[in-house]
Amino acid sequence: MGRSSKFGGTTGSTLTVSLNEKCSIDSRDYGGRTTITYTGILDVDRRIMHIDSSGESTILTAGAAPAAGVWAASGLRYIRIANLDTTNFIKIRVANEDDDEYMQVLEAGSVFIMTAKTEGMVDVLDMKDSAITPSLGDLQSIKAQADTADCDIEIYVAGT
Numbered sequence: 286m287g288r289s290s291k292f293g294g295t296t297g298s299t300l301t302v303s304l305n306e307k308c309s310i311d312s313r314d315y316g317g318r319t320t321i322t323y324t325g326i327l328d329v330d331r332r333i334m335h336i337d338s339s340g341e342s343t344i345l346t347a348g349a350a351p352a353a354g355v356w357a358a359s360g361l362r363y364i365r366i367a368n369l370d371t372t373n374f375i376k377i378r379v380a381n382e383d384d385d386e387y388m389q390v391l392e393a394g395s396v397f398i399m400t401a402k403t404e405g406m407v408d409v410l411d412m413k414d415s416a417i418t419p420s421l422g423d424l425q426s427i428k429a430q431a432d433t434a435d436c437d438i439e440i441y442v443a444g445t
Contacts, residue, residue: 297325300363300443302400321400323362323443330442336375338431344440345427347406358382358423359405360444366397366427370436375429381410381422391429393436399424405444 300323308315336342344366347358368375368391377397380386391397401409406424429438 297327297445299324300326300329302363321402323402325445326362326443328356328360328442328444330440332440333369334438334440336429336431336436336438338433338435341378341428341430343426343428344438345442347424347426349423356442356444357405358425359407361406361424361442362401362445363441363443364399364406364427365439365441366391366429367439368393368395368436369439370394370431370434373431373433373436375431375436375438378426378428378430379410379424380426380428382425383420383422385410385422391438 301320302323303318303320306315306317334342334344336344345356345364346354347356347361349358351357351360366377370393372393374390374392374395377389377391378386379389379399389397399406401407408421408423410422410424
C-alpha cells in the first residue's frame with residue numbers, strides 16, 4: 286500500500302477527482318464536468334505496473350482488515366486503472382468475497398474507475414445473481430492480463 290499513517294500523521298487528507306468531458310457536435314456543446322471529493326484519505330498507492338500477456342497479475346487485494354499488501358475493503362474509496370499502452374488491450378478481472386467475478390476489457394489508452402464515497406468497497410459487487418435480488422459482496426481482488434503483448438498500467442488507489 287501507499288504511505289502509512291505512522292509516517293505522516295493521522296488526520297488524513299482530501300482527494301479531489303475531476304472528470305471533464307469535452308464534446309462538440311454540429312457546433313453544440315455536449316461536454317460535462319463532475320467533481321467528487323473524498324475526505325479522510327490516509328493511504329495512497331500510485332504506481333506503474335507491468336502486465337504480462339502470459340498470465341494474470343494481481344494488481345489489488347482487499348480484505349476485512351488491512352495487512353501486508355492488502356487494503357481494507359471498508360476503507361477503499363477510489364481505484365483508477367489506466368492502460369498506458371497505445372496498441373494492446375488488457376483484461377481486468379474483478380472478484381468479490383463470494384467468488385463472483387466479472388471481466389472488463391480495457392482498451393489501449395482507456396481508464397477503469399471504481400469509487401465508493403463513504404462505505405468503501407463493501408457490499409458493492411454482485412456478478413452472478415439476479416439484478417432484482419442481488420447478493421452484494423465486498424471487493425476481494427482485481428487482476429489483469431495483457432492480451433496480445435505485454436502492457437503497462439498506471440494504478441491509483443486511495444483509502445482511509
